Amino acid sequence: GAATDPNSVNEGPSSAVVTASATPPTVPQQGGAGESSSSPAPPSRYESQKRRDWNTFLQYLKNHKPPLTLARCSGAHVIEFLKYLDQFGKTKVHITGCPYFGHPNPPAPCSCPLKQAWGSLDALIGRLRAAYEENGGRPESNPFAARAVRIYLREVREGQAKARGIPYEKKKRKRSTVNTTAVGVNFSVAATQSIDGGGGSGGGGDYIAGGTAANVATATTAAATATTTNV
Helix, strand or coil: CCCCCHHHHHHHHHHHHHHHHHCCCHHHHHHHHHHHHHCCCCCCHHHHHHHHHHHHHHHHHHHCCCCCCHHHCCHHHHHHHHHHHHHHCCEECCCCCCCCCCCCCCCCCCCCCEECCHHHHHHHHHHHHHHHHHCCCCHHHCHHHCHHHHHHHHHHHHHHHHHHCCCCCCCCCCCCCCCHHHHHHHHHHHHHHHHHCCCCCCCCHHHHCCCCHHHHHHHHHHHHHHHHHHC
């Protein structure tokens, strides 16, 4: 490329001479540091995926028959889009008549269709809901937050849970048995967090964060009450 473009060859040396004569050697170094520090950080994996999802949805609207505009898009169109994506899914969802219906680990392959997993669809809707508002859409007219879409996702979750034998229930936190020793330890941590002004996660941490004497007194009363109850 350089050999066939004489202009680029001639401009290189002349510009270098001007820079060397007009500025001291330290200026280009400072400029280089400034350019590197001001360069934008690359987008995160979530942001990149969100942009790809948004472009895919816009292309879907463009290819829709009849073509749809974003302003006329409704929750029903979002559901159509989710069903359209099922053809690219990789999750086996057994039909009612399949002998492996409700079997979490089928011992042999079957002819049941592949679909998008509920978790993938749920995450996709979350990204599109955010992208819609980031691109100027109003929250009250967000089609990805429509009630029909939430109902559809719930039906997909329940249907796949039955067909695949995999429950999608959230795991409940195990509550440990409170005894005198545990109360003493918890109170010690709570008082320390209150004095330092740090907030704890869970276990009433939001109530003792702030570092005030009243918070410490509240923690003391709670600890004494719990201790008396357990004894």
